[in-house]
Amino acid sequence: MEETYYTIGMAGHIDHGKTALTKALTDVDTDRLKEEKERGISIEPGYAPLQTEDGTHISIIDVPGHERFIRQMIAGVAGIDLVVLVVAADEGVMPQTEEHIEILRFLGIKQCIVAITKIDRVDDVMLELVKEDIEERLAGTIFDGAPSVMVDSLSGKGIPELKRTIFEELKKVEFRDAYGSFRLPIDQVFTVQGQGTVVRGTIYEGAIRRGSQLTLLPKGLKVKARQIQVHHEEQEDARAGQRTAINLGGVDRDQVARGDVLVASDHFLATGTIDVALTLAGGKFTPLKQRAPVKVHTGTSEVMGKIVFFDRNELSGTDEEVLCQIRLDEEIVVRRGDRFILRRPTPVETLGGGWIIQPEGGKYRFGAETVEKLRSMKEGTPEDLVEDALAKAILLDAKGLIQGTSLDEHVLQEAIAAGLDSGRLLELPQQKYALAKTFSKIRGEITGRLESYHAEFPMRQGIPKAELLQSLGAGYPKTFIEYSLNALSEKGEVRKDGQFMALAGFSPHLPKQWKARMEGIIASLEKDGLQAKKWDEYIEGTPLPKGGIPDFTAYLLQSGEAYRLAEDKLIHRTAFTESVSKLKSGTGAAFSLKEAKDALGVSRKYLIPFLELLDSLGATVREDEQRRWADPAQ
Template structure:
């Protein structure tokens, strides 16, 4: 059964029991900080793993409820797949509950479970009143019709039902697969003595492996994933949907901030101007003038900016969307479709939210013409829709593209025809298509993997094709990897020798650190001639690591520097060639053991394996007691 990974959030008003409920579900107290213990409220985000069920892995984010910690709340829910809205039975819907609901909807969270907590404190009548109050508040929202669960974390009443409801709801949530470029918005940064800089976040896209070379944006620092952890357990890799901690090499704690983004490719934009579609809150607010300062939350970043309007000079409450632009004071990392929240800096209040139409906005004139242009960008061209579908699914055929984009068949076919003619989209066998940038990304990933492999295994001719495919199969469909390998080999960007794949400029060689020692072993083998001892005798007592000793024998055989005489004996190529020349000179067109022994002067211990080696090399052919040269001279 395929493993799936989800992150869910506990949201709601302060002191409604989110942390206690998280502990009841997971047996983990997410309030870690001293001040959290003393004040009884969550300040930083808390995380805990929910017990795995049927291959479904779940991380719970305990989101701070206090208004002053709203930034942490937004950072926590960005990237979650399901929210548990916690409402205390003895208080009902409170102001923070309302604001959390607005934020969750603006961020595009579509699945919700209402957990009415502290039910042991109220009677049935009060419980019914609170339930009706919540249902009234959710009517007309995306959470209308959400399941309700009644719980008490202290007694444990209803906790098992909540756990079952969580897993049942997740069956209806689309699992974020790991295809695409790795992206991790950072929501926590800290240091651990002896380990250095640690970052945490929920992986939005792709997969990260231990040892991966990454880029920290927006500053562009090159870093390495020295260690990858999921809920305090070290892993070889982590993927989209997982809460992850990464130990970064190559960067100091002071160089990393919450809101920075870790990526594994050059396909992510750094921008300070975004074109957006903005949906405003449902209640009245103090009007916002043109270019008024706003605080923008996107991913895990919080930046100041100015709201640029194109069809009005003042922003007031409206039910419709507003197509506008936000010019930011700092650079951020976003993609088309990313969700954001806009808040007034003073007095502090949430104004609305929406999604990014264009990550790299330009400077436009005021007027309806600009709004029409933004509308067209929002809707997207047929190619925009196809590109978005291919970014999400990597490889699709025409039928799947039409299903994903809702384009008509003629429009989809014509768009693909034009895009493949210009090689913006690449046609694959079996009528499938892939973005040209994804092909380039695959090439870069393969070359990076091979470069790492060559550095670790310099004696080997390359990595086995099956092993190479398996090493990146979590990121790309296997058929696409096969297509890429064939394409890159034909274009001489990779080389293929039998089952081995290598970089074009790579040649197997002795590792520099052990070169002198290894040359000594090879020289001893050469001096022994045909009467070589066992291979283990030549390497006994050498300081060369055991793994390199084993690699060296394979290297000598694969490079033609040596031949295998018996299972445990090698002879150097000079010994082979000299013995071959001597035997040819000392025999006629055909010869037996007696003639071969007289020519070479060695015992049967070495003579018979050598003659059998000549047969294997197709230099001789044996017939009964005689051998005949296939070609002499």
Template sequence: MSKLEHKRYFTIGMAGHIDHGKTSLTKALTNVDTDRLKEEKERQISIELGFAPLYEDEEIQISVIDVPGHERFIRQMIAGVAGIDLVVLVVAADEGVMPQTREHLDILGFLGIKNGVVAITKIDRVDEEFIDLVKDDIFEELQGTVFEHSPFVLVDSLSKKGIDDLKQLIIDTLKEQEMRDAKGAFRLPIDQVFTVKGQGTVVRGTVYEGTVEEGQPLVILPKGIEVRARQLQVHHKPAKKAFAGQRAAINLSNVSKEDLERGDVVVSSEHFNVTRTIDVAIRVVEDLDYMVKQRMPIKCHIGTAEVMGRIVFFDRNELKEENDEILCQLRLDEEIVTKRGDRFIIRRPSPQETVGGGWVIDPRGEKYRYGVQTIEELEKKKVGTPHERIVAALTEGKSLGLADLIKRTALDDETLSSELSNEDFLLYNGKEYTLKSLVLLIEDEIYDRLGDYHREHSMKQGINKAEILQSLQKHYPKTLLDYVIEQGVSNGTFGRKEQFVFQKDFAPHVPQSWAKRTENMLQVIKKDGLKVRYLQDYLKEAGIPDSLTGDLRRFLEEQGLIVPLDDQYYWYGDLFNHAVETLQSKTGPEFEVGDAKDVLDLSRKYMIPFLERLDAKGYTKRIENKRVWQK
């Protein structure tokens, strides 16, 4: 493994109220001015996300996002924070906690940000006594939030007071933190798309998970556009690879700037779900101004995407105050790319306010009935261990490949592979997984079905395998059914003769109620020798009902008890074989019809059908007026 792959990569964010000094603090920490747009310079606010490298050594690399603070730019703020590992909450000493600070705190909590540092800026503008008051005010506001136990650092971006202390605190904190998953499939939600003259289309974003390397084929979801990573940059420097946690720019082939937009996602595999219906667990903010109602229009911010949709409850029709997690569903107007565990924010489009946020339980939501049963099912999905999630996925999907299992369970390759070694799971065909319990269940179902068939059609060998597959394919995949049947044959549960499958211990037989009459009929046919009457006459005399004659005739033929000369005349099986032996022993290598008549003393009524049957069975071959023995 290279040094690059040993290194850990993190992105931190600056969050806080407008004009509290986030951009100035970023510049003081990094010597980079992240206000890059003309309108940002003119208005002295951050509209787009600004990025800068903070620190790098052999062990760690840290980047900074300067998140916009103005209410109108909340979308960009969410897009930035969604990909970060630590947040520096910026509060100006001369103003303290402001409304936007509180909203940012809510959003950070909903997005699952766990690490934070509080930077009290502009300390040179106020005296020490006032700073103490501001600290008390901030401490009180942070109770019950993700910043409740976060350290405070006093800084001034102009005089550089406290800047080194803040930078060292960030470095020390992240060195103790686990980095994002670099082992899974690559995913980068796009937050910027632009063109570079002579190079083409470039996308930029934070690598959520996995790694990407120069030349790698990629896919843009949800659009499904296949592209290739022509070149990579990390903080304006060429790179061969980009890792989870890094800010990366990717020069893409085969796509134009007009085809892409913020919210699209660059991935390396099909493991990610493209969906419009997601089962979720949400919390709402404490001080909602308006009631949240059933099927209310909402704006969902997930990754870098912003999508309209509706919220669907299954245990209520409205809410305003709720401290507990609520299990519900988001039905979106456009497709998004997500997986289990992804965080999101819900905002009311008009009047605009942050309603709440949460995480994705199942990206493959379906339509459910309103009621407690649905809530119980969602609860099971929510708390499931990796093992339980795999069981749930295979219970629903019956048979899944690794890619589908990753999509449905949101587990990484390593965790999934480890869990799949459990004896509850079975790999078959070398590529598909199923539950051992399901294999046994299907085997029992086929066994019972065969038993019913044997009782109803005791004279038939079994069920055509194609018929079994067709009848059960509505419930189980064909590959799995085929596997279960073949395994059943191998382990002695089933028998197979040509295309027919049967219970191993089953032997075709005449139904008990007709066995005696059938035996008597056979004795009469035997007694009549080679000069028999029509088979239908024997069946009628024996009292065999018309509904049974077809199956009985077929059974007696298959068992060799009777042999057809044609569709009317049948000889007793042993007599037919004896006639063949007699004729062969009393003729040479070839013979004519007259020779056969002399040997067997039969009229043409029987002789011609008999000889044609010998041809059909391969005993003889007709050449002009003669027949030549073949065996």
């Protein structure tokens, strides 16, 4: 049976007994700092293992309750599966408890147990009043109807029942994915003498083994997991849901900070701009102006930034979800769907929270169109997200798609398979992907460019491939252009002639407006036979545009209509064929210059260029003063 791992958070007002309750459940005192002992409050989150009989592994986090330490509370709660909301029977629900409930809601924590502590300090009537007050306060919240247990941590009263309730509620929790890419947001960093740098955190997803090569983001430092501990016990591996300490090799203590993230793949990106879906906290607050400074808590990160609205210039109380963007002062590492809390730095207050739509936000225009775009991204299926990423990037491999969509690797593969099955996606060599509609678009552009080129330059074989690649390069990656050209060639829509690309049905031809003039020049060249004049002399006096003469010359040579007899002379194909036949019939297998002259009856002025042309074409082979036919049978 597969082992399961969960993390529970103890949350509630200061001095309501969270640390004592944690010790009653686990026999571990989580107040580890000297100042915590002296002041009787938790400053940093404390951690303890809760032993079970069925092999379930549970970590309990005792998060700070004092308002001054709310940022540690947020960091501690991030990543938990279930919260035990602690309310002291002698004080009841406090304002700070309600703020904690808001924070837990924004962090997406759905499972809750209410632990009413210090019950030995009050009578039964008071207990009932406290219980009713809690039920009223939780009504309409995400924890409406949460089970409650009355306990006294010092006497142990109610502790067994609380344990049973915890185990029952954990059965309703969706188990964390241990098969995705490893990610651990760091919430504690310290050094151990003789060991070096140690970090702690709750593994959000994936798994890690001792000796694994990791990357510390956002700094991009390469590190190694030299040792792994789970609740002070050395382990060979750890997985999603576990509270883990990792001894890192290759990094100094001062290079690591709370909020950094350890990852085991290059699927994760550091980002400074996030698109978010924001829900406001209950109660009134001073309106938040466009680009106002805000503090963002996500995972274990706590960074300043500016909030950017696209449909308003000021945000006041509203029950509606606000789709907006936060431009951060420092880079963080997040994925789509990660939760965040938004606080105002001055005066300090929780504004709201929500989840991240797009980890790598772009620059958008103010207006309803951008809000609609964000809504589409928010509500999109994995297949939609893949298509959006490919519409933006044109061509991506699996790594690029994970970064562009922030989807889990398994979910991404399912989305790709669905896209390929439906024909909406194309798979290119080296497991790269593109949209079928992008191929249709470039197909139209390629054929359109070829049609235009053929119309402008009808005598050319086609457009040079390098020129075509360059003209399309501004809109498409070269790999995708090459793929498209090959695909269109296989479909018989385009043709490759050496380094030239042409439409399959195209053949070089004389332009309609100059056809008669050019045919007249060709006829004159044919008439002059082997004793052709300089090529320029045929062109002189004609109205042919100078810009078209090189194409006309190239057309005659490439089509085989003529041969280059010398640098400044051409010979018509008919004259060439007749001269070869005449020379062959007037000589033997080998012949001298004189014999050739006698056979053709022309001067050396015309004879030498003709013989050199035969040599260059491989029809004859020169040997000293003689030439022999390369293939006498021809």
